[in-house]
Amino acid sequence: MREPVMKGAEAFYKEGNEVGVIVLHGFTGTTQSMRPLADAFAKEGYTVACPKLIGHGTTPEDMEQTTAEEWIQSAENAYAWVKNKCERVFVVGLSLGGTLSLYLAANKEIDGIAVINPAVDVPELVAMAKSELRFVDSIGSDIKKEGVNELTYHKTPVRSLKHLRNLMSKVHEQLSEVRAPLIVFVSEEDHVVPPENGQMVFDMAFSEEKELVHLENSYHVATLDNDQDLIIERSLEFFDRHINAKVE
Template sequence: MAEKYPILQGSEPFYAEGNNVGILVSHGFTGSPQSMRPLYEAYAAAGFTVCGPLLKGHGTHHEDMAQTTYQDWIHSIEEGYQWLQERCDTIFVTGLSMGGTLTLYMAEKHPEVRGIILINAAVVLPAMESIRHITDVQFLDGIGSDIKKPGVTELAYAKTPVRSVNEILNLVEVVRRRLYKITCPTLILVSAEDHVVPPYNSQIIADGIQTTEKEICRLENSYHVATLDNDQELIINKTLAFIKRVLT
């Protein structure tokens, strides 16, 4: 089903053609590519080929999102991956929040992925589990803009569809069960204080994946949307250093 609403200004997908190393970048649940734009631009400036898809049902209106499934979100990421495959020999994947969940999915589905970077990735969402079976309302309050830095706002939906909560819970369950299949080098970035995804998710992921090359880096000065927060430069620098190390 096509989106009924136009793409919000600032939510457009990002594409940049560079060298033969590609980076697939995924935004999170109810969010948009706006939350990842500083990363897109930094990676493109470093010479990489970058793709930041807009997940189906996102970046328009919450009623659009209510009509999508987690398979739709996977399809959006797969399309971005295919775009990179046509241009690159080597591909890294990174994502924020549910974008991190999708990153894990891609690493399991595509073992040729060279490495992954997870930013406050979700595989367990107990707060959402508690509202999973709500039937008397269609929409809940939004979860966007969990940012410590004053004056910074995430372009995310003001309302969260209950149907979409069920979809993300299905997605994290699928991904969590398959963590053991992931073997590529992994950098895990986790905010010390996160009001959306509990920080202990990072340890569940680290314990579950079967790679000897994994690192957890704590972000001490950011909340959930760390890509727009005080640790933005740290995330960019750690990512670029990780990619360089894996490639050498």
């Protein structure tokens, strides 16, 4: 039986028009980190699915029992919900959410993808996965803006890091299968995922239309940081541009 969900970590689903946006949070994080984006997209009339990834938003001990396949399933379930209601589907993801967004783009019919500090090659996390400890320190709440905190776990299950390592490797190998229009947001200073990951995704994706946006005033959890408004604005422009392009 799963643990109770933290207050503020609940999944968010909102029916709107025939354009759907899946919004995916990061590793050991929660939907709290993505709600500003999800709320902004819903306010514009889009159908929004912001799932709580299995094992997240409860306890580190609960997360320890989950697998990367279950995180993928969480994303695929959100995709199925949106696809059942919408003609077009966009995906937006932070960190692990970016990794899962790329997975969906490589394996499903996606109209556009926006990733924020996506994780595909993180040597420090891979090294942490080799620890003989059961838990290591928290990797959450890397935010530059004062007074803002991410709702995240206070410790990280090593078993989960091993699943993350394997998922990053799988998605890294599938980047050439990503063909949908792509926008990559990259924080110039990130203490969790090296900024080179964003450049790697940009370079290796086979999307004909892609752009790289540098975030100069945010750390890893940029969706809660100083560049939050920029991410929302550019994402909405991205959706609008590719919706209209397809109509034409």
